Amino acid sequence: MDERITEETRGFIEIIKRFVNNDCIPAEDKIEDTGKIPDELLNKMKELGLFGLRIPRDYGGSGMNLLDYCYVLKELSKTHDAIRAIMSVNNGIGSMGLVNYGTEEQKKRYLPLLASGEYISAFALTEPGAGSDASSITTTATKINNGWLINGMKHFITNAPIANIFTVITLTDKEKRAKGGITAFLVERNAKGLSIGNIHKTMGGKGWLQAEVIFEDCFVPDNALLGQVGNGFKIAMTTLNEGRLSAAASAIGIGERLLSMGVEYAKLRKQFGKPIAEFEAIQWMLADSATELYAADRMLAHTAYSFDKGEDIRMQSSMTKLFATESAFKIADRILQLHGGMGFMKETKVERMFRDIRAYRIFEGTSEIQKLMIARELLKG
Amino acid sequence: MFIVTHKQRLNMTFADREEYIKLREEVRKFNLRELAPVSSECDEKEVFPFDVLKKASELGYVGPHLPERYGGMGDYYAKAVVYEENCRVSFGYNLSLNASDLLFANNISKHGTEEQKQRYLPPVIKGEKIGCWALTEPDAGSDALSIRTTWRKDGNHYIINGRKTFITNAPIADFFIVIARKPGSIKTDGGCAFILERGMQGLYTGKPFKKLGGRCSPTGEIILDDVKVTRDQLLGEEGNGFKDMFSSLDVERAYTPLSSIGIAQACIDAVVAYSKQRRQFGRYISEFQLIQEKLAVMSAELEVARNYVYNLIELMVHGKRITKEASIAKLFASDMVNKATREAIQIMGGYGYMREYNVERYFRDAKLLEIGAGTSEIQKLIIAKELLK
Numbered sequence A: 001m002d003e004r005i006t007e008e009t010r011g012f013i014e015i016i017k018r019f020v021n022n023d024c025i026p027a028e029d030k031i032e033d034t035g036k037i038p039d040e041l042l043n044k045m046k047e048l049g050l051f052g053l054r055i056p057r058d059y060g061g062s063g064m065n066l067l068d069y070c071y072v073l074k075e076l077s078k079t080h081d082a083i084r085a086i087m088s089v090n091n092g093i094g095s096m097g098l099v100n101y102g103t104e105e106q107k108k109r110y111l112p113l114l115a116s117g118e119y120i121s122a123f124a125l126t127e128p129g130a131g132s133d134a135s136s137i138t139t140t141a142t143k144i145n146n147g148w149l150i151n152g153m154k155h156f157i158t159n160a161p162i163a164n165i166f167t168v169i170t171l172t173d174k175e176k177r178a179k180g181g182i183t184a185f186l187v188e189r190n191a192k193g194l195s196i197g198n199i200h201k202t203m204g205g206k207g208w209l210q211a212e213v214i215f216e217d218c219f220v221p222d223n224a225l226l227g228q229v230g231n232g233f234k235i236a237m238t239t240l241n242e243g244r245l246s247a248a249a250s251a252i253g254i255g256e257r258l259l260s261m262g263v264e265y266a267k268l269r270k271q272f273g274k275p276i277a278e279f280e281a282i283q284w285m286l287a288d289s290a291t292e293l294y295a296a297d298r299m300l301a302h303t304a305y306s307f308d309k310g311e312d313i314r315m316q317s318s319m320t321k322l323f324a325t326e327s328a329f330k331i332a333d334r335i336l337q338l339h340g341g342m343g344f345m346k347e348t349k350v351e352r353m354f355r356d357i358r359a360y361r362i363f364e365g366t367s368e369i370q371k372l373m374i375a376r377e378l379l380k381g
Numbered sequence B: 001m002f003i004v005t006h007k008q009r010l011n012m013t014f015a016d017r018e019e020y021i022k023l024r025e026e027v028r029k030f031n032l033r034e035l036a037p038v039s040s041e042c043d044e045k046e047v048f049p050f051d052v053l054k055k056a057s058e059l060g061y062v063g064p065h066l067p068e069r070y071g072g073m074g075d076y077y078a079k080a081v082v083y084e085e086n087c088r089v090s091f092g093y094n095l096s097l098n099a100s101d102l103l104f105a106n107n108i109s110k111h112g113t114e115e116q117k118q119r120y121l122p123p124v125i126k127g128e129k130i131g132c133w134a135l136t137e138p139d140a141g142s143d144a145l146s147i148r149t150t151w152r153k154d155g156n157h158y159i160i161n162g163r164k165t166f167i168t169n170a171p172i173a174d175f176f177i178v179i180a181r182k183p184g185s186i187k188t189d190g191g192c193a194f195i196l197e198r199g200m201q202g203l204y205t206g207k208p209f210k211k212l213g214g215r216c217s218p219t220g221e222i223i224l225d226d227v228k229v230t231r232d233q234l235l236g237e238e239g240n241g242f243k244d245m246f247s248s249l250d251v252e253r254a255y256t257p258l259s260s261i262g263i264a265q266a267c268i269d270a271v272v273a274y275s276k277q278r279r280q281f282g283r284y285i286s287e288f289q290l291i292q293e294k295l296a297v298m299s300a301e302l303e304v305a306r307n308y309v310y311n312l313i314e315l316m317v318h319g320k321r322i323t324k325e326a327s328i329a330k331l332f333a334s335d336m337v338n339k340a341t342r343e344a345i346q347i348m349g350g351y352g353y354m355r356e357y358n359v360e361r362y363f364r365d366a367k368l369l370e371i372g373a374g375t376s377e378i379q380k381l382i383i384a385k386e387l388l389k
Helices: A007-034 A039-047 A066-076 A081-091 A096-101 A104-116 A232-268 A280-308 A314-339 A350-361 A367-379 B018-045 B050-058 B076-089 B091-111 B114-125 B241-255 B258-277 B289-317 B323-353 B359-368 B376-388
Strands: A121-124 A140-144 A147-157 A165-171 A182-188 A194-199 A211-221 B131-134 B150-154 B157-168 B175-181 B191-197 B203-205 B219-230 B234-239
Touching (some): A007 A039, A007 A081, A039 A081, A066 A081, A066 A232, A066 A280, A081 A121, A096 A104, A096 A182, A096 A232, A121 A147, A165 A211, A165 A232, A182 A211, A232 A280, A232 A314, A232 A350, A314 A350, A350 B323, A350 B359, A367 B289, B018 B091, B050 B091, B076 B091, B076 B241, B076 B258, B091 B157, B091 B191, B091 B241, B091 B258, B091 B359, B157 B191, B175 B219, B175 B241, B191 B219, B191 B241, B241 B289, B258 B289, B258 B323, B258 B359, B323 B376
Parallel strands (some): B131 B175
Antiparallel strands (some): A147 A211, A165 A182, A194 A211, B150 B157, B203 B219
């Protein structure tokens, strides 16, 4: 384990390993079938403090730095992806705007609830017409007496059906857009005019509960404003910047689990009179996977550490997200292939992980957008 | 949506002949009308669209390669056109259809007695009965000759015991071809193919497996517990089971890569339409070079594969030995379609990952093409073996 990770977190990671093996892995099939994490398991996650790892200690969290958090997240990703999804929103895109830009009153009100897991959060940026091009959102917020009226529709919003609090990115000035015309709000679930639309059916990510969020003259008071009017695009982008590293950490965790499943199966499965592990073709698959995971893991540790030191990691976080998620996808494909027909069947978990990992090349900025951002950094100046 | 995509191609294969262009148009229209509206739902519910099969059979789209006197058209090219067009809409539908009219029925047609042909071919061609073909076992996947299902003689009868797995159509089949070996026999000796029917004592099928893709095509186990049959149910000569299997394999192997062609064409249909209507950063995404590069590579690889596969079909029809060529086609085309489905989802971003858009299904379906009917790794071994001998 990386020596820069604190002693305390290393001990915690051992606890998480046991939690994953003893509590999470046995529940995977049930989560996949029902699309829901059993209450008992969710309560254990809360007891372990998993919802507040990144939230400052003053507000009830553990105040972990990004490096330590990424390595906890990596271990927690070695099981059903719904477990990772529900806790990582509270630790990342669902709370980071608040931590970095919230008023003292807002932080005191929401952060302890998010840290304990009592509140589930969601981050509502994406719209039908605004995916990679986030600044083209059309959901508007209009100033009225003592508050704002929000109108529009968001979609692909993780946790939406169960979220208590939404960070909503809106358009407040059509001319200015990304340059001062986008504003963030904290909207509670019971706000009048907020409703949940269709829950999307997805290839993988059972239990992510991605849905549409509809705002019809949704009223929020002035104190729901997050940061300054016109500052919303920056809030969204800095929030996502960190999210890239957590996506990479999860992808590496999934990749490591797949590799260990592949090694185990290759030793067990016999064809042509010997374990398939003895065939060079299989050995190459395993060797390539291990090499890519090692590289991705080092990129992650280095970049997260740089972030914690206060360095600008825009380019490195894009590179790490790109490499880790592309590698994890290749690994999922190889390990499925190594399992042959059995890998195509739902009874081996590879099938599920193959579907889940596909989304990683899309969310938190597609691979293509990462390349554009890397190129932009290279070409500027 | 356009009906025919390669009308303008200059080089001539069977696919450019007037009759097959016309057939393709008809099959496309039929599939868009009958198959496309149910294909997502059948995938979701994991059920086979029997109604579509019945209607398709009325138009001659089931078993067109089988002899005319049993209801077919004796036309192997027509089978290729139907095969590809089916996969362009629903790979799973074609997977089951093909297990019935090719894996099962072609083996009957090739190795069966006149009585067997009369009994089994017409109902399959009419879409009234479903056939399947069973070789794979839990411990015999890539290493196919290591099967442990056995037959032994008991007077005028044969008694079959064993267990087959991953058999396309097993849960819905009326007729089965089961490959078994004589205890103690090795390699290609001692094999027998038996034609079994649902309802025979000792024959059981398990529940359908849950799968990543090809979900409207039920796959399952067959359990054979002292199944006792007469000589009438033996397909081909006693002991010739493996040799017969290899002799008809070329036909099956020639068609397999058409699945990749059909699915890749469906991806191109979907992403061309999408990229021309989706706007980001103030432009249609089709105007970005990054998207154009993806479209260009998808199309280039598809057309190269398409031409190679059509050529392969012609070689097969002319009775040429295609051991190496069929492996090259399967390896290349299945790699091509997996890249195409990956890119199709990627071009559509979040939408591509959602069930309501078909590319999500194409992606899951395509993965089987690198596994079923010989994994990509096995194809490479075959190509290398042919090169080195």
